């Protein structure tokens with residue numbers, strides 16, 4: 001199948017059409033494989049949501065929001081998709097979850113392992129647009145801004161939705177589309193190749209998943225989806 005003929009969202013995300021070889025990575029993805037990026041990432045990450053949301057937004061506040069809306073339980077198995085320096089992996093492990101923290105950058109994974117030494121975390125170097133992991137392997141998946149960087153966001157979301165068990169949940173933090181000039185620039189391949197998806201488009205890439213929560217803080221969106229099974233009702237919202 002030619003995926004370009006499917007619901008590829010080049011218009012909706014402002015991204016110009018990109019070649020679809022598995023070997024191709026966005027400039028943002030490639031830059032995350034530089035050791036210097038991995039070395040500085042945690043310092044940027046600690047400030048990022050304050051800058052993007054326009055209000056004090058510490059990592060502790062982000063972790064508390066995630067825990068309140070998703071309520072990860074001890075013994076659950078989670079995938080942290082594009083873990084970078086392991087922020088969500090660390091939060092999940094702290095809740096007693098078993099975590100697979102995956103990233104396509106070896107320097108990021110090395111830095112993450114140095115920072116998050118919890119025994120509940122396994123590390124995996126992979127491109128999550130085609131992970132090869134088994135269907136329905138996880139109780140939950142976290143995506144902290146990786147959606148903005150990945151080469152083919154539709155393929156990325158479809159792959160992650162496949163990995164969630166029925167009744168499991170998906171947590172997204174990303175910068176949604178504004179249509180503004182800065183996003184247009186950053187979506188150019190030579191300036192990052194970033195994707196700024198529309199939340200409605202994100203929902204359409206997750207058939208069988210129901211959005212239970214959606215928060216917008218300045219330039220940042222937080223969303224929780226639940227993969228439907230017979231016991232999940234629309235509008236259901238699990239609070240810890």
Ligand SMILES: C[S@@+](CC[C@H](N)C(=O)[O-])C[C@H]1O[C@@H](n2cnc3c(N)ncnc32)[C@H](O)[C@@H]1O
Pocket residue numbers: 029032033045081082083084085086087088102103104105108126127128129143144145146149150151156
């Ligand atoms: C913006 S950072 C995410 C940070 C992290 N999730 C957090 O919340 O701090 C994006 C990370 O995702 C990784 N990444 C991007 N595309 C990926 C893909 N298709 N598969 C696996 N990792 C990917 C990058 O290497 C980078 O480390």
